[in-house]
Ligand code: ADP
């Protein structure tokens with residue numbers, strides 16, 4: 001489905017938060033790299049998908065009622081076998097039911113487990129005065145505790161994307177230190193440019209959150225994507 005179809009479908013159903021599958025399909029249309037994924041409705045299908053994608057995999061709950069999946073025990077990483085897929089499937093269902101017995105469940109997302117890299121966050125918000133704006137920061141404590149983030153009004157130029165990356169305090173970590181090789185800055189610039197285009201093309205997007213994006217020596221991969229509509 002195309003981005004505009006995904007958005008109108010959600011609107012028709014009265015949903016403001018897109019599912020991770022929908023948000024990642026939108027990312028793919030805009031050339032933002034995401035982890036491979038398949039949606040399964042049963043344990044057996046989950047095992048099949050895991051075998052197609054290849055171990056290790058990650059299992060995540062897909063529900064229009066759950067926005068922060070790990071807060072409800074809805075994410076299990078590092079699954080290495082069919083037996084572990086079945087166990088994780090049941091465990092996540094149990095966790096979610098305990099937390100919110102009425103949550104509607106679309107199924108379970110099976111996804112490729114991205115190797116760890118430098119975690120960055122690309123986001124967007126809507127400024128009441130200036131409209132859509134882009135956010136950039138490094139993952140984890142840098143954003144959550146230190147608020148080490150930077151903003152630009154969209155659309156941005158490539159120069160502005162580079163400026164955003166260079167101006168966070170944690171930038172030296174992206175340039176590499178000790179045994180850690182430098183991260184692929186060009187790949188981050190591309191994600192920022194694509195996100196800028198996406199939010200300009202679709203003004204119905206109120207908030208977007210690619211959190212985290214794993215950045216490697218070569219390339220990057222979005223592990224979680226969230227989109228909220230007006
Ligand atoms: P939440 O809705 O809680 O933000 P996420 O999809 O971001 O859920 O998953 C929580 C954490 O699990 C991520 O921040 C990341 O560290 C890890 N994770 C999730 N998906 C993957 C993946 N495909 N590969 C590697 N790690 C992942």
Ligand code: MG
Nearest residue numbers: 211212224225
């Ligand atoms: Mg997340």
